[in-house]
Amino acid sequence: MKIKNWDIFVFIVFYHLLLVVLIPAAITAASWPAILLFFVTYIIGGMSITVGYHRLYAHKAYSANAFFEWCVLLGSALSLEMSALKWSHDHRIHHNHVDTEKDPYSIKKGFWYAHVLWLFDYQRDYDASLIPDLLKNPRVVLQDRYYGVFVAGVNLAVFGIGCLLVGPLASFYFGVLLRIAMIHHSTWFINSLCHTIGSKTYARELSAVDNALLALLTFGEGYHNYHHAFAADYRNGIRWYHFDPSKWTIWLASKLGMADKLRVINEIALQKALVLKDKQLILAHLEAEVDTVAAELKAKLEDVSTVFEEKAAVIMLKARELKQASDEQSKTIQKEMKELRASLKLTWNEWIALTKQATKQYDLAH
Ligand SMILES: [Zn+2]
Ligand SMILES: [Zn+2]
Incomplete structure (x- = not known):
């Protein structure tokens, strides 16, 4: 230089x-x-x-x-x-x-x-x-x-x-x-x-x-x-x-x-974007792999990401409902949301474990 x-x-x-x-x-x-x-x-x-x-x-x-x-x-x-x-x-x-x-x-x-x-x-x-x-x-x-x-x-x-x-x-x-x-x-x-x-x-x-x-x-x-x-x-x-x-x-x-005007990324929207991005990235890398392990991984990725997206969509819907709910209704919705969030967290953890496994197995980190 x-x-x-x-x-x-x-x-x-x-x-x-x-x-x-x-x-x-x-x-x-x-x-x-x-x-x-x-x-x-x-x-x-x-x-x-x-x-x-x-x-x-x-x-x-x-x-x-x-x-x-x-x-x-x-x-x-x-x-x-x-x-x-x-x-x-x-x-x-x-x-x-x-x-x-x-x-x-x-x-x-x-x-x-x-x-x-x-x-x-x-x-x-x-x-x-x-x-x-x-x-x-x-x-x-x-x-x-x-x-x-x-x-x-x-x-x-x-x-x-x-x-x-x-x-x-x-x-x-x-x-x-x-x-x-x-x-x-x-x-x-x-x-x-x-x-x-x-x-x-x-x-x-x-x-x-x-x-x-x-x-x-x-x-x-x-x-x-x-x-x-x-x-x-x-x-x-x-x-x-x-x-x-x-x-x-x-x-x-x-x-x-x-x-x-402090800008923050909504946590669920953030995770949803990550799931989508990770999925595309890993599937693109796995395209050439034809063995059964790769096929299983592909199926699992599709499964978990779909479950994640479905759960996230329900929470988003409940959040909208909450805005128009009466005091009494809002208590029930809040309780439901708490349970849904806990369940989403489990799917998120499952997703992270899966992406880590894929990254390690197929050396996708680089
Ligand atoms: Zn910067
Ligand atoms: Zn930088």
């Missing part, structure tokens, strides 16, 4: 070197307030990317008021990851062309390419038709036009405040250098590790994976297989126990009146 973006290359190499060279000095300058300064700037900068750039701007998973947007646009200056406009432009290409030549950070070009090398290689083929909504947003356009001013202003202000609180060296090391490095690698991990190590529950055909450990580092973005399958959802970790602070922040912002 030939380096095309020398400015980015020099910047990234230089700050990593500085990060290492200054370790002895940083150890002597370290203090609890300095570590706190690191965490505060890391969280603000990192969450501005996940909550703001990613879920608000790139995916329109919810809408936010001007105050919230300004918090994001100013906070993101701490991450040094380009303007919201350019970031979203490239990210929409990633989703539209994932795992192909057009994907800016395609994992097919290797782990380190997807992690960081792409930044030295990438030539943006700017396409305004990818971001019409963002070009209409005056705040986003302003941040893009004066991005350098935003970055310099916010970072100098943070460094200045840090100097007063913990001294110049600790402020520079913990509040600037270490913070930038940690935010960069967290984001880059999503493009590298989250396309390499983890499980694929929602979109088996993609390289994206769910990795709970990475969710800890990336403010919830580790559930990347779900995200690639249902990018419009404001959540990446959909279960209550999934560590997704970006989801919690957006939810809290909605309760405080700063965000609304």
Whole structure:
């Protein structure tokens, strides 16, 4: 690979070197307030990317008021990851062309390419038709036009405040250098590790994976297989126990009146779509197989998916009935729905077991 973006290359190499060279000095300058300064700037900068750039701007998973947007646009200056406009432009290409030549950070070009090398290689083929909504947003356009001013202003202000609180060296090391490095690698991990190590529950055909450990580092973005399958959802970790602070922040912002139109995928509709997709995928792979085991598997896939669809349809129907029911009727319907959901869950588990068996038996994971 030939380096095309020398400015980015020099910047990234230089700050990593500085990060290492200054370790002895940083150890002597370290203090609890300095570590706190690191965490505060890391969280603000990192969450501005996940909550703001990613879920608000790139995916329109919810809408936010001007105050919230300004918090994001100013906070993101701490991450040094380009303007919201350019970031979203490239990210929409990633989703539209994932795992192909057009994907800016395609994992097919290797782990380190997807992690960081792409930044030295990438030539943006700017396409305004990818971001019409963002070009209409005056705040986003302003941040893009004066991005350098935003970055310099916010970072100098943070460094200045840090100097007063913990001294110049600790402020520079913990509040600037270490913070930038940690935010960069967290984001880059999503493009590298989250396309390499983890499980694929929602979109088996993609390289994206769910990795709970990475969710800890990336403010919830580790559930990347779900995200690639249902990018419009404001959540990446959909279960209550999934560590997704970006989801919690957006939810809290909605309760405080700063965000609304939070988009979620209906659980049953989601599972139904998955059953259909998995079935098509596996049957297509099994087409050439003529042995009895494959024939049995095909029949079982048809059976279980039909049962699932029938049960799902009944629940959807009951949900509609519930809307028009009287108080007394609704109690009975709710009870029925509870039982139906439990029964659907069993069929869902049966389906998952079946797809796992097929994946293992016929090596469909790749
Ligand atoms: Zn995305
Ligand atoms: Zn991805």
